[in-house]
Amino acid sequence: MAPAQTASDPTGTEDKAVIPFALPQSGPFEPADIKIENDQAITEWFRSAHARSADEAFRHWDEDGEIDARCASCHSGEGFRDFHGLDGTEAGVVEGQIHTGGVVDCGTCHNAGLADIREVTFPSGLVHPVQGVEASCLTCHQGRTAGRDVTQAIAGLPMDEPDAALRFINPHYATAAATWLGGYGGAGYHYEGRDYAGRFFHARPVASCNSCHDPHSLEVAFEPCQTCHLADSPEAIRIARQSHDGSGDTTVGIRSDIRGNADTLMKLIEAYTDEVAGVPVIYDGSRYPYFFADANRDGAVDMADGNPVAYASWTPRSLRAAFNWKLVTADPGNYAHNPVYSLELLYDAIEDLGEPLGVDVDDLDLLR
Known part of the structure; x- marks a missing residue:
C-alpha cells in the first residue's frame, strides 16, 4: 500500500523511515559484504600523515587539554573549520576551544x-x-613567518654585532606552499638588490597540489613525470644543465x-658564529x-x-642566513616545488x- 498523501505531504514521503547507516534492510549478511563506496580513499587517508593521531603534530597540546588557537587551524580539522568560519563562526580567527585528539580529517578538505x-x-x-x-x-x-619578520627584527642593527634581543625566527615545517609561490609569495629573506624567481609554473597539466599528490595517501604520482623527465624517481629529476653546488656533477x-x-650554508653559519659572533652554534633539528x-x-650543546x-x-x-636555510630545508620537496627559488635563497645567504x-x-664554483 502506498504512503498516504496529505496537503502538507503531497508525495507521502514523511512516513518513510530514514535509515542512517549503510546496512542491508534484511539479513543474514556479513560485514565484509557491505560495499562502502569510498572505502579505498578512507584506507589511504588513514595511512597518511594527515591521520596519524599519535604523532607530535596532533599530541603536542594533550597536557593543555586544548590546542593553542595559533596552531589549531592546521593541527585539527575542527580548528581549520573554525579559522575559515566553516562552522558558522567569524572567519580569519580561531574563536572557540579546539579539543585535542583531532587530525586533518575528511571535513578539512571535503x-x-x-x-x-x-x-x-x-x-x-x-x-x-x-x-x-x-x-x-x-x-x-x-x-608561520616570512622574510619580512626577519627584516623587521634586524632593522637598524649593526650587521655583525651579536644582539641578545634577537631570537631565531622559525618559518615552521612542511612549507611547500611557501616554496611553490617563490619570490611572489615572499616567504624567504630577500637580499637587497636581488631578484627572485616567482611562482613555479610546472608543465601542464600540473596546476595544483593534487596534480602530483594523491589527496588521500599524499603520495606522489611519478608516472606523469616520466612524460617529460627521464628518471627513475622524482628525486633524480634534473632541471639544469649546469652544476649549482660546485660538484660539477650533472648526472x-x-x-x-x-x-x-x-x-655549504650550514658550514658557513657554524664558521661565522664561531669566528665573527664569538659563540659557536650547534643545530639540533629534533x-x-x-x-x-x-x-x-x-x-656539545651547553646545558643549564x-x-x-x-x-x-x-x-x-x-x-x-639561518632563516633561509631553515625555510629551504623545512620543505623536503623543495626540488619539485620551486628548485630555482630554493637555490637563489641559499646562494645569496x-x-x-x-x-x-x-x-x-x-671560488666555490657555485651558481645562483
Missing part, C-alpha cells in the same frame, strides 16, 4: 564551504586567490645541488628552537639546569656570510 573561500593570506602579507580544496593545502603549508637530480648548497649555544667550544641553552648571540647577518669570513663565492 567541506562544502571551501567553495566560498576565495583567498588565503600568507605570513608575508600576500593575499593569494584559491579555488576549492586549494584553501586547505595553502592554509596549512605556508609556514644527479637537482635535489642534490640544493642539498649540497644547504650543507628540539626547538633548533639552534643552541656551544660557548665553551667542546662540541638540565635544559639546552638556546643560541642567543645572533647577528642580523647570521639570523637572516652563502655569498653574504662569505664576505666577513673572507670566502669568495666564486
Whole structure:
C-alpha cells in the first residue's frame, strides 16, 4: 500500500523511515559484504600523515587539554573549520576551544564551504586567490613567518654585532606552499638588490597540489613525470644543465645541488658564529628552537639546569642566513616545488656570510 498523501505531504514521503547507516534492510549478511563506496580513499587517508593521531603534530597540546588557537587551524580539522568560519563562526580567527585528539580529517578538505573561500593570506602579507580544496593545502603549508619578520627584527642593527634581543625566527615545517609561490609569495629573506624567481609554473597539466599528490595517501604520482623527465624517481629529476653546488656533477637530480648548497650554508653559519659572533652554534633539528649555544667550544650543546641553552648571540647577518636555510630545508620537496627559488635563497645567504669570513663565492664554483 502506498504512503498516504496529505496537503502538507503531497508525495507521502514523511512516513518513510530514514535509515542512517549503510546496512542491508534484511539479513543474514556479513560485514565484509557491505560495499562502502569510498572505502579505498578512507584506507589511504588513514595511512597518511594527515591521520596519524599519535604523532607530535596532533599530541603536542594533550597536557593543555586544548590546542593553542595559533596552531589549531592546521593541527585539527575542527580548528581549520573554525579559522575559515566553516562552522558558522567569524572567519580569519580561531574563536572557540579546539579539543585535542583531532587530525586533518575528511571535513578539512571535503567541506562544502571551501567553495566560498576565495583567498588565503600568507605570513608575508600576500593575499593569494584559491579555488576549492586549494584553501586547505595553502592554509596549512605556508609556514608561520616570512622574510619580512626577519627584516623587521634586524632593522637598524649593526650587521655583525651579536644582539641578545634577537631570537631565531622559525618559518615552521612542511612549507611547500611557501616554496611553490617563490619570490611572489615572499616567504624567504630577500637580499637587497636581488631578484627572485616567482611562482613555479610546472608543465601542464600540473596546476595544483593534487596534480602530483594523491589527496588521500599524499603520495606522489611519478608516472606523469616520466612524460617529460627521464628518471627513475622524482628525486633524480634534473632541471639544469649546469652544476649549482660546485660538484660539477650533472648526472644527479637537482635535489642534490640544493642539498649540497644547504650543507655549504650550514658550514658557513657554524664558521661565522664561531669566528665573527664569538659563540659557536650547534643545530639540533629534533628540539626547538633548533639552534643552541656551544660557548665553551667542546662540541656539545651547553646545558643549564638540565635544559639546552638556546643560541642567543645572533647577528642580523647570521639570523637572516639561518632563516633561509631553515625555510629551504623545512620543505623536503623543495626540488619539485620551486628548485630555482630554493637555490637563489641559499646562494645569496652563502655569498653574504662569505664576505666577513673572507670566502669568495666564486671560488666555490657555485651558481645562483
